[in-house]
Amino acid sequence: MAAEIIDGKAFAATVREKVAAHVAQLKAQGITPGLAVILVGEDPASEVYVRNKGKQTLEVGMNSFEHKLPADTSEAEVLALIERLNADPAVHGILCQLPVPDHIDEAKVTNAIAPEKDVDGFHISNVGLLATGQKSMVPCTPLGCLMMLRERHSSLSGLNAVVVGRSNIVGKPMAALLLKDSCTVTIAHSRTRDIEALCRQADILVAAVGRPEMITGEWVKPGATVIDVGINRIPAPERGEGKMRLVGDVDFASASAVAGAITPVPGGVGPMTIACLLANTVTACSRINGLEEPEGLTA
Numbered sequence: 241m242a243a244e245i246i247d248g249k250a251f252a253a254t255v256r257e258k259v260a261a262h263v264a265q266l267k268a269q270g271i272t273p274g275l276a277v278i279l280v281g282e283d284p285a286s287e288v289y290v291r292n293k294g295k296q297t298l299e300v301g302m303n304s305f306e307h308k309l310p311a312d313t314s315e316a317e318v319l320a321l322i323e324r325l326n327a328d329p330a331v332h333g334i335l336c337q338l339p340v341p342d343h344i345d346e347a348k349v350t351n352a353i354a355p356e357k358d359v360d361g362f363h364i365s366n367v368g369l370l371a372t373g374q375k376s377m378v379p380c381t382p383l384g385c386l387m388m389l390r391e392r393h394s395s396l397s398g399l400n401a402v403v404v405g406r407s408n409i410v411g412k413p414m415a416a417l418l419l420k421d422s423c424t425v426t427i428a429h430s431r432t433r434d435i436e437a438l439c440r441q442a443d444i445l446v447a448a449v450g451r452p453e454m455i456t457g458e459w460v461k462p463g464a465t466v467i468d469v470g471i472n473r474i475p476a477p478e479r480g481e482g483k484m485r486l487v488g489d490v491d492f493a494s495a496s497a498v499a500g501a502i503t504p505v506p507g508g509v510g511p512m513t514i515a516c517l518l519a520n521t522v523t524a525c526s527r528i529n530g531l532e533e534p535e536g537l538t539a
């Protein structure tokens with residue numbers, strides 16, 4: 241039987257609705273959540289992301305503060321801006337779009353953001369809190385994956401989860417979240433032996449590799465839930481010369497014939513990431529003001 245397609249676009253819309261409802265409640269109390277985004281340099285992909293983030297921030301009723309800085313901005317200037325935003329009561333979430341130019345130390349910038357305003361969840365304090373199962377700001381992409389998994393499974397407890405990929409922004413926090421929800425978690429990576437057999441044991445299979453269509457139906461346990469984080473651009477000559485198309489890390493055609501549920505690419509995890517950034521901003525704003533957190537928008 242063909243797998244259920246998990247519609248990330250529709251799910252993200254419901255997340256944004258919940259965020260907008262909570263923003264309205266905060267506004268009624270005289271508080272408008274604000275998200276500040278810093279972009280250093282002119283990377284075209286980053287500019288698109290930042291534009292989308294700003295647009296969606298405004299759409300849910302929050303304030304958006306964009307700080308576009310030239311590529312030759314010094315590290316000290318970026319750090320000074322972060323210090324100002326940390327102290328600004330109108331700003332509840334801060335993110336610095338990565339990658340930053342080479343002359344700027346990414347870790348220094350990430351760790352300069354006040355942990356309670358760190359809506360990307362990359363600050364070392366938030367990483368430590370998540371790793372020890374404590375309340376933290378959670379990275380947006382794994383948070384989006386978790387929300388979709390919780391929607392599909394009434395409980396994740398005891399399920400076998402395999403996360404392919406061990407990056408700090410996806411693989412590791414994803415594994416920490418699944419562990420927190422009592423899955424039995426294995427992290428696979430480029431040195432993992434017999435990765436195919438390992439994946440075939442997974443009730444939940446999360447692919448965050450960056451290799452187009454690497455995981456085929458033969459890797460998937462019948463009935464498993466497959467979450468494809470990968471976004472890969474591959475040539476699409478069938479669409480015309482020089483044309484490209486997006487595919488995930490999972491071979492959708494073969495995997496969807498075996499899985500119980502699966503996220504497509506595009507339209508799966510991707511739309512959830514910005515929705516979770518908005519969710520994190522409203523959560524941060526509530527926590528900073530000592531108010532109740534929005535329900536269903538946190539880990």
Ligand code: NDP
Nearest residue numbers: 381405406407410429430448449450469470471509510513
């Ligand atoms: P990284 O490149 O940082 O990490 C990739 C991971 O995959 C590494 O841990 C690497 O292992 C592992 N890996 C690479 N090749 C293999 C292999 N042949 N077998 C097993 N494991 C392998 O990537 P990210 O985590 O940043 O991103 C992963 C994918 O997710 C990308 O396609 C990216 O574009 C996408 N992405 C999508 C987002 C969204 O919003 N949907 C957000 C963020 C990322 P090792 O550590 O051993 O090298």
